[in-house]
Amino acid sequence: MNILKFQHEEDFAATGANLIASLLQSNPRAVLGLATGSSPIGVYAKLVEMHRKGMVSFARASSFNLDEYVGLPADHPQSYRSFMNEHLFSHIDIDPARTYIPSGNAADLDAECRAYDKLLEEQGPADLQILGIGSNGHIGFNEPDASLSSGTHVVDLLEETLEANARFFDRLEDVPRQAVTMGIGGILKAKQIVLLVRGEEKAEAVKQALQGPITTQCPASLLQSHPNVVVLLDEGAAKWLK
Structure with a gap:
C-alpha cells in the first residue's frame, strides 16, 4: 500500500483528482469505480474544475458506483444517483448512459444484483476504484x-451505519435500512484502488484496515x-497509524 497523509484538504483533493485525470489522459475509455460520502466530494469538485479548464475529458469513460439505498427512487434527493449527479x-461530459448505479428500487432486487454483476463482468473490471x-x-x-x-447483494445496514448516515435525512427513522452493494470480490477485481478517508472519527477504522489483521469483521x-492500493488520509484519519 502507498499511504499518503495530508495536512490540507486542497492537497488531498488535488492528489485524488490527479490520479483519476492521469488515468483518463492515458486511457480515455477507462472504467471508473465511484463512491459516495463526504470523503470524495472534494476530489469530485477538483475533477469538475479540471474538466472546465479542459484538462480532462470523461467523454469515452464509463463508471460503476458501489451501492445504492433500497427503496429510494433514483430521483430522490438522498439517492446515490442524485448525489453523483449533483x-x-x-x-x-460523461455519457449518462454509461454511468451505472445499482437500482435500489428494482421490483426484483436479486435479479438487479445479478444484472449488475453481469455488467461489471462485461465492461470491467474497474481500472480505478474509489473507496x-x-x-x-x-x-x-x-x-x-x-x-x-463476493458479488453484488442486498445488505441489512447495521445500527451504527444508520446513525452515521442519519445526518443526511430529517430523522433516523427515514434512513433506509437496506442497500444494494457491490461485493468484496467485485471491489478487489479493480486494477487500482484509491481509498479516501477524512476525519478523526474514521481513525480507528483506518488503523484496523491498514495495520490490523485481515478479517471479515x-x-x-x-x-x-x-496489489495496488493508494490510501489518501487527512491528519485526523491518520491519527492512530504507527
Whole structure:
C-alpha cells in the first residue's frame, strides 16, 4: 500500500483528482469505480474544475458506483444517483448512459444484483476504484460479518451505519435500512484502488484496515491483499497509524 497523509484538504483533493485525470489522459475509455460520502466530494469538485479548464475529458469513460439505498427512487434527493449527479455527472461530459448505479428500487432486487454483476463482468473490471470507509470498517456497504459476499447483494445496514448516515435525512427513522452493494470480490477485481478517508472519527477504522489483521469483521482490511492500493488520509484519519 502507498499511504499518503495530508495536512490540507486542497492537497488531498488535488492528489485524488490527479490520479483519476492521469488515468483518463492515458486511457480515455477507462472504467471508473465511484463512491459516495463526504470523503470524495472534494476530489469530485477538483475533477469538475479540471474538466472546465479542459484538462480532462470523461467523454469515452464509463463508471460503476458501489451501492445504492433500497427503496429510494433514483430521483430522490438522498439517492446515490442524485448525489453523483449533483457532485460530478451533471458538470462533466460523461455519457449518462454509461454511468451505472445499482437500482435500489428494482421490483426484483436479486435479479438487479445479478444484472449488475453481469455488467461489471462485461465492461470491467474497474481500472480505478474509489473507496471510502465506514467507522466500522465497511467498504461499499459490505458490513462486518462472519462472512462476506463476493458479488453484488442486498445488505441489512447495521445500527451504527444508520446513525452515521442519519445526518443526511430529517430523522433516523427515514434512513433506509437496506442497500444494494457491490461485493468484496467485485471491489478487489479493480486494477487500482484509491481509498479516501477524512476525519478523526474514521481513525480507528483506518488503523484496523491498514495495520490490523485481515478479517471479515473489518471488511476494509481485505484491501491488504490487493496489489495496488493508494490510501489518501487527512491528519485526523491518520491519527492512530504507527
